[in-house]
Amino acid sequence: MFTFLKSFFSSAAGLRRSGRHFRRSPILEQGDGAAASSAAATDASRRANRRMLDTSRMGLDALFARFGSGRGGLSQSQAEASRERHGANEVDHEKPLSWYLHLWMSYRNPFNLLLTVLASLSWLTDVHMAEPDEQSWTAVVIIGSMVVISTVLRFVQELRSNRAAEALKAMVQNTATVLRSDAQAPVAGDGRRVLGKPLHDSGSHQLEVPLAKLVPGDVVLLSAGDMIPADCRILNAKDLFVAQAALTGESLPVEKFAIQHVETENALELENMAFMGTNVVSGSGSALVVATGANTYFGQLAGRVTQSTRAPTQFQTGINRVSWILIRFMLVMAPVVMLINGLTKGDWLEALLFALAVAVGLTPEMLPMIVTATLAKGALRMSQRKVVVKRLDAIQNLGAMNVLCTDKTGTLTQDRIVLERHTDVYGTSSDDVLAYAYLNSYYQTGLKNLLDVAVLQHAEIERSLDLASKYRKVDEIPFDFSRRRMSVVVNETENGRDHHELICKGALEEMLSACTRLRVGSEVHLLTDARRADIRRVTAELNRDGLRVIAVGVKEMPPTQETYGVADESDLVLVGYIAFLDPPKESTGPALAALKASGIEVKVLTGDVELVTQKVCREVDFDVRKVYLGAEIEAMDDAQLAIAVREANVFARLTPAHKERIVRSLRAQGNTVGFMGDGINDAPALRAADVGISVDSAVDISKEAADIILLEKSLMVLEEGVIEGRKTFCNMLKYLKMTASSNFGNVFSVLVASAFLPFLPMLPIHLLLQNLMYDISQTAIPFDNVDEDLLKKPQQWDPEGLGRFMVFFGPISSIFDIATYALMWYVFQANAPEHQTLFQSGWFVEGLLSQTLIVHMIRTRRIPFLQSRAAWPLMVMTLMVVVAGLVLPFSPLAEYFHLQALPWSYFPWLVGILLSYCVLTQLLKGIWVRRYGWQ
Template identity: 50%
Template sequence: MAKYNSRKMNNAAKKQAATFCIEMASAERHQETLARLESSEKGLLEKEAQARLAAYGPNAVAHDNAPPALVQLVQAFNNPFIYVLMALALISFFTDYWYPLRAGQETDLTGVIIIVTMVLLSGLLRFWQEFRTNKAAQALKSMVSTTATVLRRTVSNRDGEKREIPVEELVPGDIVYLSAGDLIPADLRLIASRDLFISQAILSGESLPVEKYDVTGHVQGKDVAADDIPDDSASLLERGNICLMGTNVASGTACGVVVATGAKTYFGSLAKSLVGNRTQTAFDKGVNSVSWLLIRFMLVMVPVVLLINGFTKGDWLDATFFALAVAVGLTPEMLPMIVSSNLAKGAIVMARRKVIVKRLNAIQNFGAMDVLCTDKTGTLTQDTIVLEKHLDCHGRDSLHVLTLAWLNSVNLSGSQNLMDKAVLASGQAALSPSIQSGYFKIDELPFDFVRRRVSVVVEGYGEHQQTLICKGAVEEMLSVSTHIREGDTVYALDDARRDAYLCLTRQYNAQGFRVLVVATRELPQTGLDHPLCVADENGLIIEGMLTFLDPPKASAAQAISALHEHGVTVKVLTGDNPLVAACICGQVGINRREILTGDVIDDMDEAQLAAAVERCAIFAKLTPLQKSRILRALQNNGHTVGFLGDGINDAPALRDADVGISVDSAADIAKESSDIILLEKDLMVLEQGVLTGRETFGNIIKYLNMTASSNFG
């Protein structure tokens, strides 16, 4: 195994894309992954692990370092217009001081002092404002500054032993053990798991944990062949046999083999896109455009004035000085100072409105923004799951169904998901204390990804001694049900009733609801005489359904309408499914006639995408890089684009936008990538920011108009 070291790795392997490493592992069985990595389920030899650490480097991702104060000071003066002013100050020094001094004439440094003072005040004001709000982008580093439990072998212990090591020392081929609350320290191919749910919100933006596969083929002790190869068309976040660095374990346990570390992870590929120089924003391009316009105008006017004055007066030296004086006179010397002071004033005004400005140029971009791209969860919605309806099999409100669901959720001993919490909240408010206390739990069968349902047995509810209450996904519940309750009558679940009920549930799915079915079975008078098992989940009676929704914020529709009145088009970029996105967007007034998904966007060339981003307002099932591609398409179409996001999955788009907007509760790397941070995740705050940005821009334009007319006059 020692042969697997840096000498064996060729350059192509070192440059292998992060997504390729984990994609390859997800498309093969775990035995094949172990063989390819020259590892085993007993772990790596300690000596081999050290060799691989030397070959691959530490398990750390790229990150930005905060520039020293001196560098920030220099960057504050890095402006083409300031270069012009400094050149003119140098010219003024020679024409108004050095040459007259040598000629014994009266000298005048007033012009030089004014120009230099304006340049210094402008640069220092910009430096101080940005220095106070600039933070080091250490979020990515801090996320992996923990330990991991790995299985390592030694010469004396060939079976391996578990040990805690810093995650920076993980290498491909390591066997890692996971439990609830653990951060995934690298890209992993699962080997074994039990009731494993992974929270991928930091990458996908969606709050519900995702179920992951037990690739040994045993879930809760059931004989299930779960080591299936996922569909190649599925995104990495949708593949059940892998875990990605940066996500965390919501519940369950697992072990997996490390496939990629550091920059080669999916997380690391996002980090690399955030390091380095930002792309030019609309304001940067505008400043450069004005500066070059003035330079070109002076390059034309100075020779013309020089030639006219030289030929008419014959004194070419005097004509040269006069032409240079004209160049100085044409320049609006106070422009940098006016721009910086207006931007600083705008930052102060926005701070009073609970908006922190990290980059002053972003204020003008805020005002110039004509397209705002935003995520859905937590921005348009409340970022919480709410039980909207509890319905019988005819689609009518039913307290009976809520009672059954509440009894199921309240008796779960494991971690409760957001849907269970929503059921408990609704039940607490709607059910009488006698119902809540008139029973006790006998047994439970937890949820798993194969069954997609959860069951409890309670005593004291209904006429029978013990009742099995089961809730779960629609298809999985129908597969173990034989009857359906319609009113007070129970009917056999024949094909006609099954199809009718499926149609009813799909109607709610189409409206963006997540649907769970509730069913029961009355146990014999003798009660449950064995531990509850999967075989007991049969012959169920369907009682009704639960519909869940992450509801829109009350202010969302009003804010979108206000932004539209100010000429800002709102587009939604989300990782959620199209039906849910369309439902929420329809409720807040966003056009939902056409929805583009990530896989469709991947099949488009640049020309097709450029046309699509103009007509479409909702983009769903997106990866972080697809979000960035949409932003660039809008920018290439001439739009000034803002992006509002709060997850790591939003960080590349935040950096690529003309103005990146995040919130104080966002992932640290999202805040580091943004230009503006909102202290409240509310679109109404954005409206005020747009108005402040436009007011600032208007003041700058007024100065340009005034000085241009007077100077040219």
């Protein structure tokens, strides 16, 4: 038997590594799900395609007239009136199920379906009996009660969970920057007046508006990291690249323009249209909202999306593997029980009914409810610790995480960047450099950056600069993560001058590659190798002080040129640097220590230079083992990278592709990887990680890619979330361990009794009633406490370990079941068919109490009740079941259930058996822990 079970669980565990983490598929490449789209969905797609084509070809004046808008956007009153007509800008591509469909989905799981089949077999067997037995009808009622309890509890828990999840997600809102023609200029809390400055000389001002409140006619401003909030007509664009993979599956972003250059009949190929569900990769622009909500191209395809089937997550795959192990075990053992009883007793119909009852006892029908309730409880507890769970299944991944990759800025540091110095190329303070930096930050409209906030705030406080009134913006070359610099071109309007000046700022090495000269005072010199060495020496000193250095360069341009591009960022004159300080958080050191104590290895992945990163790491007591740079990562093949990610814990000067590649390499080595980031450069890595973690202040695309949102950007908050994730996982694992070991012990006891007793050790009704009462005792497991030592290391699904646990601990209860057989047979003389009711009553009580006791024995590796106590809801539930089990044989219901009152002399024996069971189980727990560990 044990050889067979070992091979059985080994084969089942072979599935363990199948499936990983759910990733979104392109909407138009959904395989069989898309192929099954209805004709109505196809028609809707065609209508949406035609409407977008017509909109792209319409003149802007006609388009503005249609929506009563203009380049300055709508007024507040116009927007509110439009919202009344068009409704919220929301696409319910996963609409909440109606209550009856939700109830059906709560019922439709393998265990409930299996119980329904078993109840039907029991009923059919009863119908065809010559003398129908009331016991069979009772069996049907009890099995039905199990199904109803499991279904209703799951339905209620999921309903509460869904409502709570929606409330939590409402705490994290994505916004769009819109123009309002009558809005007052807001003053940001940090003193920055960029949001609120008039644009395009239109008198309009920028406002941040929740995506759901956008309406047709709104003019939105787009920059790197923004999600396209609705279907839009591009008004102007500057190097505007949009990732459309969510709609088309294209891996490369496409460039958008204000003018359509190529004729096409495919709306997704339109160059002057941008669609909801896509996101800006680089560049900037503005666009007119032409369709919102269900009227967008994405909304018209919603029917096709909902008809496609999602791939299972790692968590769902783990639950399914464990479920099928238990089902396969039941499918093997129930026929064996029937065969043995049929051969030894000669009554095959009774043997069938008994085998059906055993099958019911082996079915963990409460598993779906336990999983749902535990996850929901975990999500609510995490929300109290400022952690919002977007996807409940991510809780398990958070608890299983053993490697955390995190950025530096705002996580290790305070995210409170201050401009500390503005110097020339040799480190001497320079107001001219500050003025250039101010103009660049003031006029840039691309990627929103805290560095720009610091520049503007510092310049206004230090010198009350009002340079903007002396200049007119001509053009802009937006930031991207390959160039790592951005430029604005301005025209000085004072003193009758008319010349264009390109002002560029960016990372030092990228700026040096674009500079050929440098300015010291009023003199300009060639940028020789010796001077490059001096520059690197000066900036390295600043880096060692923990300052992040941004270089500033300028270039005189002809006044006749109006359009500029990346090619113009050449032959620059380096004028100096602006250096920023982002001091470490006081909580970072303790948080890193807590994560290390929890078995999580932290790796810092940053685009910043290595000297600043090492300085910050030293200040927070982070032990830097080895540092790799982005250029070195670029040169490595996959095998070399696998070695590098194991031996190093700091990676600097990384691009988004480098971060993603590092995360994938870590996962390929069997790690459960979390990635914490908040920028557009973090989005690929967030999607690649097992669990993506972002913050509510992150760019839209990062929040969309993340599974978990922190309301406070702190590693300490994350560490608390990890602990809650582990508590959730531990409570689910408790139920599986309790159910698996208890069920196996019962079956083993039944096999022994069936082989040697002249009557059934328990009637089918007894097994079913015992199982129902045991299930009721376990409904409080989601609210249970978890031992501190179980929270110190990551938790992983281990189906093979569960099978091993079941085979190891299950027979322990069988030892005492057999002792109870001997007690009833020899001491109380229940050794003939006419005394079988006494025998069955004795084993019913002992079996129920030992099963309930195993809840407390298996929930902890410590001594139960003394070193580790269950939460009060679980204590109350198990106590109620114990009392009910003891009282039932003495109650008026005893005759109905074919039980009888037990002699009082039975109970001292019962106490001895149960105490012996506890002692032996505790001793064997020690052996198990020394060999395998507890989790």
